[in-house]
Amino acid sequence: MGTARISKNTRAGLMMAINTLPSSPTELRNLIRNDGYNTITAGLAPGYVQTNLVILPRDLAFDFLLFCQRNPKPCPLIEVIESGNIEPKLTAPGADIRTDLPKYRVYRDGVLDKEVENVLEVWRDDLVSFLLGCSFTFESALMSSGIEMRHIENATNVSMYITNKETIPAGKFSGPTVVSMRPIKQEKVVKAVQVTSRFPNTHGAPLHIGNPASLGIKDIEQPDYGDIVPVKDGEVPVFWACGVTPQAVAAQSKPPFMITHSPGHMFITDIRDEDLALL
C-alpha cells in the first residue's frame, strides 16, 4: 500500500485525508490491516454499513446474544462470528476481525487494559465477535432527507445520556439504556421518525421525542458521554437508543476478558445501508 499513514485527528485534516483514500470497503480494510490508517472511520466508504464491535469469551456468548435479542433497539445485531472464526462471512467475506478495525480496546475484569491497532497478540480461539449496527447509517439517511446533524456541522461527538430505562436483562448482562440526542427542527421531527424507522438494524425509530426528564435526564447540557450539542429555539431534542449501551452493559458485568472497537473506530462492512432498510 503506497498510501501514507494517516493519523490526523481533526475533522478538517480527516476530510482532506478521506479524499485521498480508497472508497471500497475491501480496499479500506486492507489499508487498515496494513497499518495505513488508524483513526476514526466516520465518512469512510459512504453508503456502506459500519458496525460497533463487542468480543466476548464463548461462555458468555449465549447470555450476550440473548441480551441483544431482547434489546434490539440499543443492540441491533448485524453479524455474529462464532468462536474459532475470524471472518465475518456474511457481511465482509475475506475480512479479519482481529486486524481490520483501526483501533481496539482490550478490557480485563471490566477495566480498560490497553488500546491497540490489532488484537493478534491477545486473540484466543474461544472468542465470539458481535457486530452491531451503528448510527452512521441512520445519520446518513437523515442527512439525505435534508435533516441537519448539528454534531457533524460542529465537528463534535453526539451527546449521550444514561437513562432511567432499564434494558431487559439476560444472564449476567443488565443495565440502563444509553441514548444519543440530536436536535431536530420542529417541522422535521415527523420526517426524522419516518426515515429512521426504516433502519431497525441501526437503532431504528427514536426512543423518545422532546422531554429529557421523561428519560431521567436532569440536564441536557451535561451529557454522560460525548460532547454538548446545543438545542436551539424551534428545535426539539430527539433521543435514539445508542450503541454505547451494549459496551456499557458488557463492561458492567465485568467479564474476565473483552475486546471492543475504540469509539468512532468502526468496522466497515461490504453491505450497503439500503440493504438494512426495511421498506
Place this chain on the structure above:
Amino acid sequence: MGTARISKNTRAGLMMAINTLPSSPTELRNLIRNDGYNTITAGLAPGYVQTNLVILPRDLAFDFLLFCQRNPKPCPLIEVIESGNIEPKLTAPGADIRTDLPKYRVYRDGVLDKEVENVLEVWRDDLVSFLLGCSFTFESALMSSGIEMRHIENATNVSMYITNKETIPAGKFSGPTVVSMRPIKQEKVVKAVQVTSRFPNTHGAPLHIGNPASLGIKDIEQPDYGDIVPVKDGEVPVFWACGVTPQAVAAQSKPPFMITHSPGHMFITDIRDEDLALL
C-alpha cells in the same frame, strides 16, 4: 373450570366451540393448563400473538439462538426462556410453558417419541424454550385488509414446500428454508406485500411471488407438508418463509432431546398482533 372438555377437530365444531370459550389469553391458558382444551388454537384470542415453540437443551441453545438471528424470516424470535425457568415473563407473565399449550411433541435423537398434553414428566432444568412468531398474525392482518385466505375458507392447512434456498447455518443447525403458499388475486399482490411487511416478527414480507420453480418447487400441487390449496385463474402463488423451518432444521440436527408444539397447537401470548407491527 366448568367448561366442558373440547376436542372436536372439525372446523365447524371448533367454530361453535370457540364461541363458548373465554377470549382472554390468560383464561385460555388456564383452561388449557387444566386440561379443558386440547385441540388446535386457530381462531382463539383474536388479535393476540400465538407462537411456535422449540425447546432444546442448553448446550445447543447458543447455536439455535444464532441460527434464529441469522434466519429471521423463517425463525422470528418472540421470546427466549432461559434454562431453569418456565415462565415467558416478557410476553405471557404467569404462564407455564410446560403446561399451557394444548399439545406437545417430544423428540429423542430427532425422532418423534410421543405426543403429550403437558411436558411436566419430561421437563429438565437445562431446557431453553424458544417462542417463534407464527403466520396467524399476518394472516389475520391480510384478512383485515380484505385479502381472502383460501386454506381457511377450505378449512384445510396451507401448502408448505421444502425449497432450494438454504438457510444460513449456525453450529449444528442447517437445512433448507420451508415456505408456505397462499394464492392471492393479482390485483391484491402489492397490498399483500405491504401488509405482511409490517410484521417482520411473524415471517414478514413474502420470500417470493409467482414462480414456484425459482424456489425449486417442481409441482405446486404436491406440497411437502399441509394440504393442496388450489391456485385459480387470476391468482398468483405467493410464498412466505414458514415456521416449520426451525422445527425441521432442529429435528434434522438430531438433538438428543427436543420438545416442540404439535402443529397448529400454539402458545397464546398476552401481546397483541399490533404490538409486533413495525409501522
